[in-house]
Amino acid sequence: MASDQPTPGEELPPSGTAAEVRYGLHLLWENHLVMAGVIMAVGSVVLALLSNFLVNPSAAGTNPNLPRLCWNNPFVNWNIQGINNCGGAVFPLGTDYYGRDLLKMIVLAIPLDLQVALEVVASAMVIGVVFGSVAAYAGGLIDELILRVTDVFFAVPGILLAIVLMTILGRTISNLTIAVLITWWPLYVRLIRSQVLSEKEKPYVEALRAMGSSRPRILFRHIVPNSIYPLLVQGTLDIGSVILTFSTLVFLGFAPSPVIPELGNLANQGIDHIATAPWLMIFPGLTILIISLGFNLLGDGLRDIFDPRLRR
């Protein structure tokens, strides 16, 4: 045997993306809280995808004949004087201000909120990657410029900025989405920037430079893929936060119409009737809570998976 060779036939353990995913799932499985979060988050996504099959969208239509603000659930009862009995029809979660089945409204509302949240988070991630990585890798004047612009957006309180934008742009769902996005992207720029700053000092980057690789190639082919983990974690955590922000804006009255089934909208209707019809505020709020919590826990779980210290 030549003395510079290891033993032939050396076996390596199984590998590849499949094994990585399996290991990740294993880590998730071990943490019960995280599993609960995964179920909540995945459950809400599934519900969102199936919502139009589960509930006919026409149920959101209004009609002066519908029984308003009533509650008729055979298993649960509120202790409220003079509660409207819905004229005999059963509504598991009561009806809203316009007399529509609240449960159906919530199911119809979930896809809207999730869609906005995913759009905002995804766009923020793209903007963050582009500007943050270029800022960190180029350094100097470009870095300063991007940082200052980011700081400006950071300095203005999110909701305030969103409200101003809404007032200027007008009340549509897409404008709402843009408004939330504009307050959200600075965090991602900062996140990626700090990751890239630390990655670019690592030996493999020097090795790539020694090899003669071009700067854009090193940045986008090598550094960025290694830097996005915190971004993924932050993104998952943020889905819950975006939903909260979005519903708050709608709750404050910035929706194009109060009739659209949206979780914040529904809660808004409930504010004036909190003593007589508390379910109108409680259940939509609870839904927001469950979705946010679910994604939050999922994000925690992702962070655990990606944390190199906990691996293997």
Added chain:
Amino acid sequence: MEIQQVAKSTPVLEVKDLRVVFNTYAGVVKALDGVELTLNRREILGLVGESGCGKSVTALAIGGLLPENAKIIGGEVLLENRDLLKETKRNLRLTRLTAISFVFQDPMTYLNPVLSIGSQITEVLTSDRKVFQKELVDYRLDELHRMEQKGDLPEALRVEKDRLKAFNQSAKLPRKELNRLAKLRALDYLRTVKLPDPERVYSMYPFELSGGMRQRAMIAMALVRRPKVLLADEITTALDVTVQAQVLKLLRELKNEIDASAILITHDLGVVAEICDRVAVMYAGNIIEVAEVNELFSNPLHPYTQGLLASVPRPDTAAKELKSIAGFVPNLIFPPSGCRFHPRCPKKFDRCPAVKPPLVEVSPGHKVSCLLYGG
């Protein structure tokens, strides 16, 4: 050339058939597979092996510092005839406090960066009042006695001596007094490790010291409790060679001054040759050879030891073809059957994969675990 007589009295530490496994996602790692070690009084035992052989795990198991996913599934660790593995958690902690000390490789990570050196050294002595109270008082009284024999004590010290003598041990020593005595002892040990200007070093922070000085401070911290066993894990690996020489010289001097025994874990055979009295060689979770240091280097018996010695580049011989050991360190989740070294062994024969060789004494003080020599 120094020849150390192996002490005929009972060994300070005896490890018998120690087995440790780690539960990991990938499987159960059989890290230690029946480790046998003996540490005699006032000796430095070198524990050598390559990465993954289990030398650090052995030290952690002795000191009760194994991580959560490790399990000791068999064996005994006898410290002066008391089995540490059967101790309660509380007793084990006390034992670690008073009898076993660790010194680790990188002082910068093992020292608290926001506390001064002095406070870290005295913290141990003052945190558990009951444990060290008597010792601190006695230590100081001894010191004062020695000073008295050299000449008359000044007034202040005589008063102190009387006060300490009169102190009733069942009472609680006032905190200020405890701290003062602890500080005096800490300074004494900083002097012992030859740190220049101990008073100043006492109040310095780890980052203000150089690597060599930090390592000395760690040694002082380990010795101040007067342990019976010192476990030093790769303490010179991170140091420059000139600084390493300073630390090795210090250890050699300390060996004569202090009544402690040490296990020096290292992969550097040069360090072993310089200051160890006896050497134990580990491979894949087993001790495969133990001998007095001269004997091991001049007459290595186990094929792994022979291969190891042949692959070490030496600064004192001209360039030659470096022999390497063929193959690679085995995966301890699926360790080789029988003798764990057999896949790489140039002298293996048919029984080797079937039978795990026991550690047998081939000549006085020289033990090998290899079927070539018995078993």
Added chain:
Amino acid sequence: MKSNSLLEVDDVYKWFPVKAGLLSRTVGQVRAVDGVTFQVRKGETLGIVGESGCGKTTLGRTVIRLTEPTKGSIIFDGQDVTHLKRGGMKNLRHRMQIVFQDPYASLDPRQTVGSALTEPMRIHHIVNSRSEARIRAGELISRVGLNPDHLARFPHEFSGGQRQRIAVARALAVDPDFIVLDEPTSSLDVSVQAQILNLLKSLQKEFNLTFLFISHNLAVVRQVCHRIAVMYLGRIVETVETETLYTTPKHPYTQALLASVPIPDPARRKELAVLEGDVPSPVNIPPGCRFRARCAYATEKCAALSPPMGQVRPGQWIECLYDIDFERGTKSDLNRAL
């Protein structure tokens, strides 16, 4: 200057500014490399030896132009590369490569081994097609002792020694003439180290490579280098053929360094001669000879002037005012006319 020198380094300095204060003013310089001159002949291995902080790593990175020297010149195969920018360096990049110390961090963790080997080939147009690249990658990985099946794997699945082999294969992928090896075996076990050193030696013979071998390990360096330069605090204090360095060193630092190395043989156990004190900071380099504070043979003259490089014996150059006989402890003035 020798005509068969592949690399000529002439009085190279690399300083790093120390910034402090609110406006990040430059208040000092870290003089990492402080006036280094040497040549490397084609096909030889020159060792750069020193302890931490002596500047050897910075020197290694500077000579292959990963960073630009503050002063001085670097001539590679007759061409002045000192101030070449990215464009100018492009064609030379593939001729000078580097293998880093840390095998765990020098490979992109998200890139397969195969891709790590083929990417440089494509960048430098060593091959004409993807399949050609794959074939050549397979050949390279086998040459360094691994299996072509391993090309689909990721770095983290390999051990330290295997990763270093991959790093060597990557350096070879672009057909270089010159490779800087920065502590290539320092984080490896002894037996693995032996395998890697043997591999390097055989590769050098097969491909006629020139190596700059940076290390703090005096035992390793003796096994692989033809000539050795000892560095202290940013300067080379002694340069000579390997065997002469170990049998008759002439600079007090070299001698102290050699005396501090523990020998793996208890029969040769000696009271290690201990070099007291610490290395001065490269920000605050004392005037005169920079080793005098720790030198057992220093005189007042050593404080007054910084000694230039002088040839104490044919082929042996040191930066010292004296020609010292360490056995007898005597010294005489260094005759620079030699």
